[in-house]
Structure formats: structure tokens, C-alpha cells
Amino acid sequence: MPEHTVKAYSEELEALSSEVARMGGIAESAFSDSLAAVVRRDTRLAREVVARDEKIDEAQREIEHRAIRLMALRHPYANDLRQVLSAWRIGIDLERVGDLAKNIAKRTKVINEFDPIDLTQSIESMGKFASIQLKAVLDAYSSRDAKAAVGVWSHDEDIDRHYNALFRELLTYMMEDPRTIGPCAHLLFVAKNIERIGDHCTNIAEQVHYLVTGEELIRDRPKRGDVAAAPPAGEP
Template sequence: MATTSSGHTIKAFDQDLDRLRALISEMGGLAEHAIRESMRCLVQRDLDGAAKIVEDDKKLDALEIETEKRAVQLIALRAPMAADLRDVVASMKISSVVERIGDYAKNIAKRVPLLEEVSNIEPLSLMPEMAKIATQMVHDVLNAFVERDAEAAVRVIERDKAVDDFYNSIFRTLLTYMMENPNNIGQSTHLLFIAKNVERVGDHATNIAEMVYYAATGDYYVDRPRGADPLKA
């Protein structure tokens, strides 16, 4: 076992684990970038940029496979126990959530060409702000994972309410647009799904935070504070 074996074995395990963490940080950086880019492409109607987001998502898929392979190898070769095993399992789970965050960015990017003539409506200003909070949550929760900082993970969970509030506000505004003018319905529906995708990024940051909490403490995080429930999932 890594924790009871020679210094050499411990060091090798730690190096392996550091490499796993580096992979997840790399994935996190790509996912955050993809979400921010999807917002920029949406607002600026950048179709080429949107196509690039869709293409670049393959990198995240490949990195998820890489993370899982390394995690499984690490378990097979080093037989980690207790906190070390929790860390490796958390790495695998977190990488799959980060990959899904990339999928949300891809989904948003795919809708950009479908939005033919979005005028300068409120939700288009609110959405990038909402995305900023959500991507910052992703950034901070992955840092919390690298630092094994359960408290920092809990602070991320608490910020999800702000994302939910943004979502609810955008949802209501878009319904109003649709009712005012039926010509807005097609566009607004796409914007509704885009807003939902960003809201889900916040949820996924929260899920990761719960995984970080468990990996760091060995206890399951309960008592998740709930804001106005925006009908998740």
C-alpha cells in the first residue's frame, strides 16, 4: 500500500496522483474556456468560433478517457487505501463531470447558428454574467480538489443559489418575450435551453464540490442549501 510502503513507493504514488490532478486541471481549464467562449459566440454571433467549440470538445472526451485509464492503472498498480483511494475515485468521477460541462458548452455552441437575429434583449446581457459565476464555481471547485480543501468546496456549493436566481429571472423574461410576440418563440426557446445549460453548469460544480468534500473528509456532504428550485436535471 502506498501509505505503509517504502518512501519510494509513496513518492511514485504521489507523482501518479499529481499527474491525475494535473489532467483534471487541464480539463477544467478547457471546460471553463469553452463555456466562456460559447457566451462570447452567442452574443457576437460568431459562427466560426461556435464551430471551433464543437470541434474542440473532442479534446475533453479524450482527456476523460485518459484520466480514467490512468486512475484504473494507478489502482491496479499501487493499490491505494483509504484517503488515497478516495482521491483516485474522485478523480475519475470529477473528470466525467467536467466532460459533461464541456458538453453543455458544445450544446450552446450548436445553438448559435440557429439564432438568426437575436436583438439586444435582456437575457443576452444576463446570460454571460450567469456563465461567469458558474465557470468561476467550476474553477474554484477544481482548485479545492487539488488543495483537498473541503471548506472551499462548501463555499462553492453556497454560490449555486446566485446561478439559480439568474436562471429564474431569465426564464421569466423569456416567457414574457414569447407572449409579447409569437415571432420570438423559436429564438426564445433556444435561449431558454441555453440558459438551462448554464444553470446546469452550476449544478455540476455543486456535484463536484460534494465529491471533493467526500474525498477530503470521508464523509458525505449533506444539508445542501437549496435556493429557489429551478427544476433541476
């Protein structure tokens, strides 16, 4: 390849990577704002998060567009191909993080129509944990740090533990006071959405590991499913 072509090529790869980092930043704020909205019962902020989701979708399309162009024109292989593929896949995961944040925000608008429920702290601490995971995995991507990615990956179980505790807590609230069933049902989904954002952090961690080392993390790490979190049959 002539030198200017090589330069343009590596610049395109870098631009792709920056676009992923930029998108990561937008998804991160959307998520933390959606959490702030639910914790502070801030309907206006919730509306803002919903409106901002279009920017995240646009960023994903832009990444895909760049990735396709790179593959079509540059025929990347080995490390370069991994850069293109991981950017593409991380874009897909971040788009879903954005969707989940939007969904939390939408539910917040409904939850705020009911009387407040004293679950703020549990949601807040679970959300904070997931936010830290998201930030950590985006940092791992930017610094191409496979070890940090493995760290995020292995912490996913902690989010699941938070989720299972919250699931039980919500069910208890509903049983104690049936008037809370409506808002608690929405909070169940908020908790689930946070847990799923944790799953996407794990996916991104796998991509970072693949990008840096060329190797896949083992997919089927043991995972505590929330479906085991139901109170035993017959319990009130």
C-alpha cells in the same frame, strides 16, 4: 513497498490530479468561449468550441484509464482511494460541462440565424456567475480547500435564481412577440445548460469536500427548481 515503488505511486497520484486540473482548464475555456459566442453572436467561435469538445472527452478517458490502472495495480485505500475516486468522478462532471458548453455553442449557431434579441445582459450575467463558480471549484480542487468548496456548493441557489428570472424573462419575450419564439426556445435551453453547469460545479464541490475531509456533504440541500418558475396558469 520498496522506496522507488512508493515514489512512483505518489507520482502517479499527482499526475492524475494534474490531469484533472488540466482538463478543468480546458472545460473552463470551452464554457467561457461558448458564453462569449452567444453574447457576441460569434458563430465562428461557436464552431471552434464544438470542434474542441473532442479534447475534453479524450481527457476524461485518460483520467478514467489512469484511475482504473491505479486501482488495479496499487490497491489504494483511505486518502489515496479518495484521490483516485474523486479524480474519476470530477472527470465525469467536467466531461459533461464540456458537453453543455458544446451544446450552448451549437445553439448559438442556430440563434445567430435569427434577428438579435435583447437578452444578452441577462445571459451574460448568469453565465459570468456560473464561470466564477467553475473557476472557484477548480481552484478549491487544486488547493484541496474544503471550505472554498463549501462556498461554491452553497452558492448554487444564486445560479438557480438567475435561471428562474431568465426563464420568466424569455417567456415574456415570447408572449410579447411571437416572432421571437424560435430563438427564445433555444435561449431557454442555453439558460438551462448554464444552470446545469452550475449543478456540476456543486457536484465537484462535493467531491473536493469528500477528498479533503473524507465526509460527504449532505446531498439534498433545498433547491429551488425551475419548474416553479412558470407563470401561474391562465396568465397570458
